Amino acid sequence: MDLFSNLENEDDNRKTKLGQTEIEYIKSVGILTEAKGFMGTYDFTLNPYSGCSFGCNYCYAAFFARSTDEKDNWGKWLKVKENALQLLIKWRKKPLLNKTIYISSVTDPYQPIEKELELTRSLLKELLNYHKPRLVIQTRSPLVTRDIDILSKFDVVQVNMTVTTDSEDVRRAFEPICPSNKARLKAIQEITESGIQTCITMTPLLPVQNPNEFVKELLSTGVKKFIVQPFHPDKGKFVASTRELAIEQMRKMNWDDSKYKEVVEIFRKELPSLGEGKQGFAPI
Known part of the structure; x- marks a missing residue:
């Protein structure tokens, strides 16, 4: 099933612009999706947005876009599910107590526009006040620190910060529009120090310059849990025109499976807890 198939007809929706990204405000049919495939160990995934302003050139989510145009322009469009809170409120009749929810599977819940809209924040408030699920928040944005006040009140929550290289x-x-590595590490350190469970996800692991120094950087955040996945540009589901570019970048950086394994071996020796692939992403 198309992961974006819960979107209604969008012909009459409002559009604005933020930087290079066209923002479209849509009415969605649903906000919780039964988790399947890679995320199948969760009960639901929750995506306040579809598309992504960050537009990483390797992003698997681009493969699930609804049209060739959306795939080719990944990173230049974002759809805001402006009725997301209203849809979640309907679940009060059937509270999500102890249900495992992954936020988000095909977008980042802390898009740049989230700073203005506070859509993800409103959904977190609703989940906290009426449902008490078990949450995993996946992001690469330091904006997540804004919501420490809410996240710290959940009984079971984990914030995953994606950091793919040193x-x-x-x-x-690979991630030209994303926040810097330094900003992400600083943010996850702040969340860790607030007492919230955290994890750094090196998924996928891109070329690493100095694995030993990278380990020191990772450990300095106080995070105890890590996840790693390999990056295979020859097998990846790249959007149009990006596969060859990605492969060429990897060649220039002299990164291959053997280098990946070498770095992961260092991680295994030095990091307190390292999961790999799907098993690492299992619910808390």
Whole structure:
């Protein structure tokens, strides 16, 4: 099933612009999706947005976009489910007590526009006040620290911060619009120090310049849990015109399966807890 198939007809929806991203405000049919596939160990996934302003050139979610145009322009469009809170409120009749929910599976819940809209924040408040589920929040945005006041009140919650490399050059090549590595590490450290369970997800792991120094950076955040996945540009579900670019970037950076395994071996020796792939993403 198309992961974006719970969106209604969008012909009459409002549109605005934020930087290079066209923002469209839509009415969605649903806000909770039964978790399947890679996230199948959860009960539901929750995506306040579809599309993504960050537009990482390797993003698997682009593959599930509804049209070739949306795939080709991944990172340049974002759809805001402006009725998301109203849809979640309907679940009060059947509270989500102890249900496992992953936020978010095909977008980042802390898009740049979230700072203005506070859509994810409103959903977290609703979940806290009326449902008490078990949450995992996945993001690469330091904006998540804004919601520490809410997240700290959940009985079971984990914030996952995606950090894919130790190199700003690599980060700019693959994630040019994303926050810096330094900003992400600082944010997850702040969340950890607030007493919230945290995890750093190196998914996928992009070329690493100095694995030993990277380990020191990771450990300095206070995070105890880590997840890693390999990056295979020859097998990845890249959007149109990005596969060859990604492969060429990997060649220039001299990164292959053997280098990945070498770095992961260092991680296994130095990091307190390291999960790999689907098993690492299991609900808390």
